[in-house]
Amino acid sequence: MAGDLRAKCAIAGLGQTAMGKNFDHSNAMGFAIEAVQLALDDAGLKRSDLDGLLVNPGVTWSEATMASFSLQQAMGLTDLTLTATMNLGGATAAAMIMHAAQAIAAGMANVVACVFADAPLRPPSPERKAGGSAAAYGFARGLNAHYGQFGVNAAYAFVAQRHMHLYGTRQDHLGEVAVSQRGWANLNPAAQFHDAPMTMDDYNRARWVVEPFHLYDCCLVSNGGLAVIVTSAERARTLKHPPVYLLGMGQGHAGGDPMETLTSGAPLAKKIAFGMAGITLDDINFAELYDCYTFTVLVTLEDYGFCKKGEGGPFLEGGRIGPKGSLPVNTGGGQLSSFYMWGMTPVAEAIVQMRGEAGPRQVPKHDVGLVSGNGGILSTHSTLILGAQP
């Protein structure tokens, strides 16, 4: 029974390094170590309390195939009973937390750190010049490169264009997501765009990356590390912070062609997670939804049933998900306006909100929060339902 895991485990620690153009460490491992130490301090635990370590390496880990073992050795952790290097793209963070909770509930581990870190940004260097010769573009092979189809932005754009065509979704609807989340970021001192307000005109005037995506439809790039500590609900109650209970968890990976389905795995994951938590959509006080693009938020809102399929655009009108709206979504600014730590961005913000530590951006009611992770192009999906009470 899925219900057996309801509130059995909790998040007891959150460790977040400075984000963005942070050059404190020369590689992802350095950020990972700092994040785990911060999370342990936050929970009031010691390194020796850890017996589980799950790692989602970002794109720049040098030994990504066994990242969790590399990190274990680098931190001098001994006698672990659970470890794994996991990768479901943006769905990994919530999936790591599920895996930790399953192991803890089964008595196979007690205190598990779940970690994401990446360091794609390099300090500015006068020797490195922009551009380069065509010979340097080793990635440009195959037919797609001949047609000029490069990168994930361009492939995601195909999916967004289909949604706009089929349902009449407009550019302004994508803009609503960008502007609303920027409004939240302006209330979050840790956000990379904290000091940069943005209007719909600003959004529309920003350069195109690939139509239909303007610059601010696309997520940030960040250096940093983020870790959470998962333990049993019982143990969490003895630690420094009020536990953030794991009420529900689920995954959904629908397969197929996202240009055809225009749907994430959220409906599958929701069924399991909401069933476990014993809640409905009306119980959700706030949502932290994976936002590699504005469009992803729009689709995810549809797929959880906040509105009907195809009605995500009109649903967003009038700043509904912004700081003055009726449904608080991505309340720290999300990956579009705060920082990009894959699925850890929504997880971290949800913890801060559940604890009531969000300062000027604190949502008034924070008993039940929804967190989503999404990887690839609507390819993988994970759901967490967090609760302030068991």
Add this chain to the structure above:
Amino acid sequence: MASAEKPVPAITPEMAGFFEGAKRGQLMVERCEGCGEMRFPPHELCSRCLSDRAKWVPTSGRGEVFSFNVMHQVYHPGFAAEVPYAVVVVRLEEGPKFVSNLIGVQPADIRIGMPVEVTFERLSADVTVPKFRPRSRS
């Protein structure tokens, strides 16, 4: 930099049949010999019936625009003089989707559902690539 060429696709073993067809003026896809499913790009196994037998077959070369984007960033110097340019997804009458370029249509005039047909561009003695152009609906 301004004179940089677009990347020329390499003829890999799994794509050999495709490029042989293109040289003859045929747009090829793989057809599974197990269940008849048509697919592109080629795969070792059919994702529907898991058969490992397939052969290249010519298509009608006709289809319609299924989706598109307009690229504004220069990811490769060969496109520096072309931005903004459109990349289209064409759904062939036979089913498979094909990423390509649309010739003779400005990006702002591209519409999903536009009927298109294949045309070929010879890049070298060995490499000919398919592109698409509008066709009248028939």
